[in-house]
Amino acid sequence: MxxxxxxxxxxxxxxxxxxxxxxxxxxxxxxxNTDAATHVRVYQSGKLFAELDLASDRTLQVPGPLGATTVEVARGRARIAADPSPRQYCVKAGWLTETGQTAICLPNRTSIELTGSKARAYDSLSY
Structure with a gap:
């Protein structure tokens, strides 16, 4: 102008x-501006398998149709460390740190989702 x-x-x-x-x-x-993630929910075949606190470091084996998926929690973050799925998309997602982030291994029907202190506004997981 x-x-x-x-x-x-x-x-x-x-x-x-x-x-x-x-x-x-x-x-x-x-x-x-999101609230800090405090827990990770582990789903197997669409059902809640475990809910882990992000404050404690641990590794969890989740059995699935193709084999075991390894979920790792360390230093306030979570990831799928290993999965028997052929393309490894959920493993390539890497460390999840923010509330609402998810990693989904469809062939093995396993997923993780980070949750915080506030209730989520929508359902982010659908099969």
Missing amino acids: SKTEWQLLRPGDWFTVALGAALVVLFAWFAW
Whole structure:
């Protein structure tokens, strides 16, 4: 915009621009402000197999149709360390650290989901 075009903006226009920018910042803060993950839920065939505290380090073997899936919890994060599935997508997901993150091994029907102190707004797991 040239200098003369900027001069066409009235005070109400500047207010609208400022309000829009403030709303963008506010919505971005709400979108990225999540509570800390405190537990990991381990599902087998769509049913809750175990719920582990992220504060304690441990390894869990989850039996599945293809073999055992290894779930590892260490230093406030969780991952699927090993799985007999052919493509290893759930293993490649790596360490999960944020509430709501999931790793799903479909061929072996095993999944993990991180949960926090707040109730989740939606169901993120579907088979």
